[in-house]
Amino acid sequence: MGNKYNRVLLKLSGEALLGEQGHGIDADILSSYAKEIKSIQEADVQVSIVIGGGNIFRGVKGATQGMDRVQGDYMGMLATMINSMALQDALEQIDVQTRLMSAIRMEAIAEPYIRRRAIRHLEKGRVVIFGAGTGNPYFTTDTAGSLRAIEIESDVILKGTRVDGIYDSDPEKNADAQKFDTITGDDVLKRRLSVMDLTAFTLCRENKTPIIVFNMNKEGNLKKIVVDGKDEGTTVV
Numbered sequence: 560m561g562n563k564y565n566r567v568l569l570k571l572s573g574e575a576l577l578g579e580q581g582h583g584i585d586a587d588i589l590s591s592y593a594k595e596i597k598s599i600q601e602a603d604v605q606v607s608i609v610i611g612g613g614n615i616f617r618g619v620k621g622a623t624q625g626m627d628r629v630q631g632d633y634m635g636m637l638a639t640m641i642n643s644m645a646l647q648d649a650l651e652q653i654d655v656q657t658r659l660m661s662a663i664r665m666e667a668i669a670e671p672y673i674r675r676r677a678i679r680h681l682e683k684g685r686v687v688i689f690g691a692g693t694g695n696p697y698f699t700t701d702t703a704g705s706l707r708a709i710e711i712e713s714d715v716i717l718k719g720t721r722v723d724g725i726y727d728s729d730p731e732k733n734a735d736a737q738k739f740d741t742i743t744g745d746d747v748l749k750r751r752l753s754v755m756d757l758t759a760f761t762l763c764r765e766n767k768t769p770i771i772v773f774n775m776n777k778e779g780n781l782k783k784i785v786v787d788g789k790d791e792g793t794t795v796v
């Protein structure tokens with residue numbers, strides 16, 4: 560019996576790494592993410608990852624405090640490298656082979672992003688982490704996730720969140736919020752639901768890459784979706 564998806568791109572938010580802490584990286588969350596990722600890599604799923612940097616720095620936030628936006632965005636991209644290195648370490652601690660590829664050259668710590676090489680790593684079973692976003696200011700790591708997913712011909716982009724999927728209103732604010740199992744891209748736009756930023760969302764839509772929004776903090780969820788093909792989360796088709 561095959562896996563539901565053979566090659567995936569997992570987008571994790573930097574903010575989720577905070578856990579209960581005010582800043583930095585929560586070691587328990589990091590290691591639980593690593594275990595979840597290992598569970599699908601062991602099942603022969605080719606896994607690539609983009610992780611955000613919001614727990615450390617966001618360019619927009621810097622700009623509101625008077626910083627040059629572009630400078631702030633580059634700082635945000637460096638923040639994603641810190642999270643990527645932390646995740647790489649957590650994976651290697653549990654014997655998962657990884658490669659970190661950066662959109663900004665940093666030879667001492669990461670390979671430069673080269674699409675063909677990334678695909679080769681995936682084919683060899685290495686988990687590939689894409690750091691430094693797209694390498695360009697004014698973008699987000701959601702967009703980096705969509706872009707890389709398309710480039711490497713990922714079957715799906717999995718957006719790991721702390722809620723169970725896409726709801727008709729914010730489930731953290733509204734107890735009556737209804738979750739969708741599947742939803743079309745048109746409906747997401749019509750209802751103005753926030754799945755990803757528009758650039759990221761549009762890239763996926765135009766290239767017909769399905770998006771699954773799911774709860775990354777529920778143990779076993781990732782494997783249920785990717786390996787067993789269970790309808791956890793919300794699929795945008």
Ligand code: UDP
Nearest residue numbers: 573611612613618632635692693698699700
């Ligand atoms: N960023 C950027 N270009 C990219 C990706 C990220 O300039 O291609 C910067 C941007 O300033 C952003 C920050 O890096 O605010 C952190 O990424 P993001 O906010 O997407 O992280 P997340 O919300 O997923 O933690």
